[in-house]
Amino acid sequence: MExxxxxxxxxxxxxxxxxxxxxxxxxxxxxxxRQRDCVNSVRKLQRREIGALPRMARGAASDAAEKxxxxxxxxxxxxxxxxxxxxxxxxxxxxxxxxxxxxxAKDIIFALAQSGLCAAFSRxxxxxxxxxxxxxxxxxxxxxxxxxxxxxxxxxxxxSDHFSSLKCRTTPIEYIKRSQLDAGFPLxxxxxxxxxxxxxxxxVNGKVLTYSAQDGIYKVFDLKNYNFLYAISDKNVQEIKISxxxxxxxxxxxxxxxxLKILSIExxxxxxxxxxxxxxxxxxxxxxxxxxxxxxxxxxxxxxILDVRDSELTEVSRTEFMTPSAFIFLYENHLFLxxxxxxxxxxxxxxxxxxxxxxxxxxxxxxxxNNIYITSDQDLxxxxxxxxxxxxxxxxxxxxxxxxxxNILTGKCIAKISASDPALQISPRRRCETGxxxxxxxxxxxxxxxxxxFYDEERNEIYTGNKQGLIHVWSN
Numbered sequence: 001m002e003x004x005x006x007x008x009x010x011x012x013x014x015x016x017x018x019x020x021x022x023x024x025x026x027x028x029x030x031x032x033x034r035q036r037d038c039v040n041s042v043r044k045l046q047r048r049e050i051g052a053l054p055r056m057a058r059g060a061a062s063d064a065a066e067k068x069x070x071x072x073x074x075x076x077x078x079x080x081x082x083x084x085x086x087x088x089x090x091x092x093x094x095x096x097x098x099x100x101x102x103x104x105a106k107d108i109i110f111a112l113a114q115s116g117l118c119a120a121f122s123r124x125x126x127x128x129x130x131x132x133x134x135x136x137x138x139x140x141x142x143x144x145x146x147x148x149x150x151x152x153x154x155x156x157x158x159x160s161d162h163f164s165s166l167k168c169r170t171t172p173i174e175y176i177k178r179s180q181l182d183a184g185f186p187l188x189x190x191x192x193x194x195x196x197x198x199x200x201x202x203x204v205n206g207k208v209l210t211y212s213a214q215d216g217i218y219k220v221f222d223l224k225n226y227n228f229l230y231a232i233s234d235k236n237v238q239e240i241k242i243s244x245x246x247x248x249x250x251x252x253x254x255x256x257x258x259x260l261k262i263l264s265i266e267x268x269x270x271x272x273x274x275x276x277x278x279x280x281x282x283x284x285x286x287x288x289x290x291x292x293x294x295x296x297x298x299x300x301x302x303x304x305i306l307d308v309r310d311s312e313l314t315e316v317s318r319t320e321f322m323t324p325s326a327f328i329f330l331y332e333n334h335l336f337l338x339x340x341x342x343x344x345x346x347x348x349x350x351x352x353x354x355x356x357x358x359x360x361x362x363x364x365x366x367x368x369x370n371n372i373y374i375t376s377d378q379d380l381x382x383x384x385x386x387x388x389x390x391x392x393x394x395x396x397x398x399x400x401x402x403x404x405x406x407n408i409l410t411g412k413c414i415a416k417i418s419a420s421d422p423a424l425q426i427s428p429r430r431r432c433e434t435g436x437x438x439x440x441x442x443x444x445x446x447x448x449x450x451x452x453x454f455y456d457e458e459r460n461e462i463y464t465g466n467k468q469g470l471i472h473v474w475s476n
Contacts, residue, residue: 065414065415067460068405068417071417071475071476073424073443073474075472076439076441077119077473079099079111079119079465081131090137092115092116093117096469097113097117098113098449099451099465099469099470100112101142102370102463102465106173108120109471110145116156118131118143120176133156135158137158140154141155144201148224153169153170156169164195168188168199169184169185170184170187170226193212197211197212197213202242205245206224207222207223207229208222219232232249241288243289243331245264245265246289246291247265248294253278256277257275260273260294278298282300283298284299299323302317303315314349314350316351321351324338325340333409336349343362357381357411359385360404362384362386363383363384363386370451370452371383371450372384379407381408382404383403385402400444401447401448401450402417403462403464449468450464450465459475461475
């Protein structure tokens with residue numbers, strides 16, 4: 001394993017209303033804790049898929065299904081380039097590697113490989129534009145599209161400092177289209193983002209939260225212009241959670257309670273301070289904030305939903321609500337999704353199960369939400385799921401999954417991209433225009449070992465990446 005993979009550097013992405021990604025997640029991290037990888041993935045999902053103010057979708061399910069009718073495999077891109085050795089010096093960057101993140105903006109597909117190499121592809125020319133690594137020892141860890149100024153932020157680590165510190169850089173999309181990466185500039189250079197420090201992008205509130213472990217200070221910046229706004233320098237803060245307009249500060253717990261503060265995210269003004277009682281000697285599974293609702297769950301105890309305005313408390317039996325791997329809050333709909341054991345469920349803040357999905361068994365058991373996309377209307381969830389076929393010719397578990405689109409409010413599967421669908425094929429148009437197809441994979445191969453997924457709502461295209469470092473474009 002390469003050194004950069006051993007270094008426990010955290011990159012956090014959260015969006016708090018609308019997405020994506022995603023992302024309030026089951027988290028007990030902070031400067032003293034470690035956030036689980038699945039929660040990091042959910043933060044990316046919320047940032048990516050739920051990042052703008054949503055509106056409740058009122059259209060019929062048939063209208064949504066029509067979007068995905070006659071889906072075909074339209075294009076294939078390869079992030080691997082055997083000539084990449086000319087500008088990178090790290091051996092692992094030269095190897096074929098699986099796709100771990102896909103972001104799309106302004107007809108450009110950005111694909112990040114696990115190795116840390118990131119490529120940009122044009123949907124206009126269907127060619128690779130460039131690699132985004134600007135230094136021969138740069139390992140890109142994650143991507144963030146800043147719609148406020150139409151730029152892409154890369155979060156990287158470097159061999160020169162033993163992959164120990166996060167570095168952020170922003171580059172306007174228009175310059176990326178022209179391969180003018182030197183037009184970008186570094187961000188937050190004054191901050192020491194060594195582990196367990198982090199940077200967190202909050203798309204909805206338009207803020208960036210950083211934590212410098214070196215001096216124990218959290219800072220908030222404006223996502224539009226990256227100006228510094230204010231700092232929080234309390235050594236007892238264990239974690240910060242963000243909701244629309246507010247931040248929840250979670251302090252070190254005592255045996256019987258946990259101190260909490262709610263701050264205005266605009267200027268850091270304290271809006272409310274209170275203590276939440278805990279069961280002694282039981283670990284806290286999670287504490288989450290959703291507008292005026294506080295969700296608290298301890299090990300083997302009921303879920304508590306507290307209204308912080310009037311202290312009204314609702315409890316949900318531990319047998320009905322078991323601790324999930326992660327959450328995604330749908331702020332406009334006043335609902336939240338839970339992920340547990342490959343299943344997704346929808347709950348309201350009365351503690352009632354709203355939806356359980358009839359055909360949406362997730363492929364990855366580890367809460368890999370890079371394989372999940374929630375539309376901006378919060379009406380559809382698109383995921384890489386277990387296919388019905390299940391096994392290969394000799395009884396081996398098949399590596400071929402399906403892309404399932406389900407209605408969040410009803411749980412119904414409205415469309416599916418499946419290798420067993422006889423109508424699914426490589427687009428004949430690709431062959432007609434070029435004389436031969438540039439797509440080397442079969443439909444079945446394109447649906448094998450999918451490791452990342454993104455839905456471009458403007459183009460109505462689904463992008464998937466796999467273990468081979470290939471990107472596939474699905475559209476009608």
